[in-house]
Amino acid sequence: MTITYDPVDPAYTDEPDVRRELARTHEVCHGCRRCVGLCGVFPTLFDMLDSMAEPAADLLTPAQQDQVVDACVHCTLCAVGCPNEHGATGASDGGVDVPRLMLRARAMQFEHGHLGATGRMAARVLARPDKVGRVATKVPALANRVVSVSNGSRVRGVLERFTGASSVRRLGTFATERFSDWFADRPTIRLQRRQAAVTLFPTCIVEYQATSIGKDLVKVYERNGIECSVSAARCCGAPLLHSGDIEAFAEVAEENMARLAAEIRAGTDIVVPQPACAHVLTVDSIEYVTSEQARRDAELVAERTFDAAGYLMTLHRGDHYVLDTDFEGAVPQRITYQASSLIRARGDGFPGRDLMRLTGARIDVVHEPTGIGGIWSMRAGGDVGDAITQRLAEQLDAAPGEVVVSDSHLASLAIGEHAGVVPQHPLQVIARAYGIPEET
Ligand code: SF4
Ligand code: SF4
Known part of the structure; x- marks a missing residue:
């Protein structure tokens, strides 16, 4: 068994190797149980073990292991304060790193064709939200009619078959105008007092769906003297990584790191309004890019990328910046x-x-x-x-x-x-x- 989180290690997606590591890690978690309330992974695992006459993680079937992996939403919370966490090197010290093992298990499932028919479709369509968003925002009335049909209906079943998108979950509707088009079409804004400059990485969610978040962000930043531009980088690749398609993810990450690093070197910080995308840009990308240059770019991106509120608070807490605290609008109690x-x-x-x-x-x-x-x-x-x-x-x-x-x-x-x-x-x-x- 190899304990590795290096995606270029040949053992990374080796199925018997990954399954033995899943069994070892699950046994450690079974003895600990600290994370039972954090997500669906741990209750699923512990229920399975508790239903066995002699609970032992190495007796779980591959299907049971996959069910546990499928419950992970990659929030990384279980790594915080884990008493059995690996040393910083990830070396074979008997410790565990559940979030990274879950990504490794996903990559193994993808490579060995364990996603099933709708999973494969989801990896081809749903996992490419920039492509879906580009098409949907060209025909928003039609796209919104389809995604707004009641959950569980026949239409949603057909949509699920052809896109892999859940037929029982509420799906987001699409904007009639992309966020970047709105931004490009605005009249030039003269800032009262320029205090900083950022490049907004809008994320697919804000670019194609929740554009009002991006519009409010720009207006709040500009009111505070922060000049905004919109990044040329595309989707962060989160759904590719989470589907296990690490080859496609690495390709996207290499391109994005080069673009974002160039935007930083041109004098701006990067701001991201969605936490999952910010995490992929600042944490996951660094682990999956392969070239030396991309790694250097990714380190710079990790250093100079902020979430939307975090950037304002970092400036506010510094010595040279004044955040406008004149709130004359609607303030909830x-x-x-x-x-x-x-x-x-x-x-x-x-x-x-x-x-x-x-x-x-x-x-x-x-x-x-x-x-x-x-x-x-x-x-x-x-x-x-x-x-x-x-x-x-x-x-x-x-x-x-x-x-x-x-x-x-x-x-x-x-x-x-x-x-x-x-x-x-x-x-x-x-x-x-x-x-x-x-x-x-
Ligand atoms: S991830 Fe760590 S803290 Fe959580 S159950 Fe497993 S061993 Fe315990
Ligand atoms: S990273 Fe996965 S296993 Fe860990 S707490 Fe989040 S959802 Fe659960």
């Missing part, structure tokens, strides 16, 4: 903030919460996970975390906040499916607090 697992896992606080606190609102943080990760969670069969989303929705419905906020648009969609509220993005709350009207 109390906000319920759903803390993204990826932001929790970073361990450096909640910049979205801290930013909204500047408005004077009281913020209650809900730590319950969403049960949903990136776009790959929208695949057929990707609704394994539904019970978790339901639990979160119940908490949010009972929470006292007038407004619910989440950094992740996909999480907001899933929450909206189960709860009476659809969360907003922190930058949308700030825009309304400044009195900036919503532009759809």
Whole structure:
């Protein structure tokens, strides 16, 4: 057995090798059980083991192992404070690294054809949201009629067959104008006092679907003297990585790292409004690019890339910057903030919460996970975390906040499916607090 997280190691996708490592890791987790409430992976695993006469992870079948892997939404939370974590080198010290092993197991499943027919279709279509988004935003009325048909209907079944997108999950609708087109068509904005410059990596979600998040972000940044441009980089590749297509992901990552690094070298920082995409750009890309130049670019990108609220708070806390705290618009008295697992896992606080606190609102943080990760969670069969989303929705419905906020648009969609509220993005709350009207 080889304990490796190096995607170019020939053992990385070797099936017997990966399965032995899954069994070893699952046995360690079985003895620990600390992560049982974090996601669907651990309850699935422990239920299987508890139902055995003599619980032993090496007796789980490949199908059972795959069921455990399928429940992972790649939030990385289980690595935080894991008492059995590998040393920094990932060396064979008897420790575990569940998030990286899950990515390795996905790559093994992909290479050995274990995705099944709809999984393969999802890897070909759903995992390429930039291609889907380009087509859908050319015919938004038609695209939206199809994705808005009731969950579980025949039409959604056909859509699932041809795209791999879940027929039982609510899907996001498409914008009539792409975010980058809106940005390009705006009149030139003269900033009152230029304090910084950023390149916005819009993410496929903001580029094709939730464009209002990007519009509010730009207006909030410009009000604060931050000049904005839009990145030439394309989809971060998260769904390719999560589907296990690591060859396609590495190709996308190499191109994106070169483009983003060039934008940084031209004098801007990179800002990303969705946590899953930010994580892929700053953490995963570095591990999957192969050339030396791409690795250097990826290190620079990791250093100079920020989430949307995080960038404003970093400037605000510095010595040379003044954030506008004149909130003359609509400020809720109390906000319920759903803390993204990826932001929790970073361990450096909640910049979205801290930013909204500047408005004077009281913020209650809900730590319950969403049960949903990136776009790959929208695949057929990707609704394994539904019970978790339901639990979160119940908490949010009972929470006292007038407004619910989440950094992740996909999480907001899933929450909206189960709860009476659809969360907003922190930058949308700030825009309304400044009195900036919503532009759809
Ligand atoms: S990932 Fe670490 S902390 Fe979580 S159950 Fe496994 S061994 Fe325990
Ligand atoms: S990465 Fe997140 S979803 Fe995956 S096993 Fe760890 S806690 Fe669960």
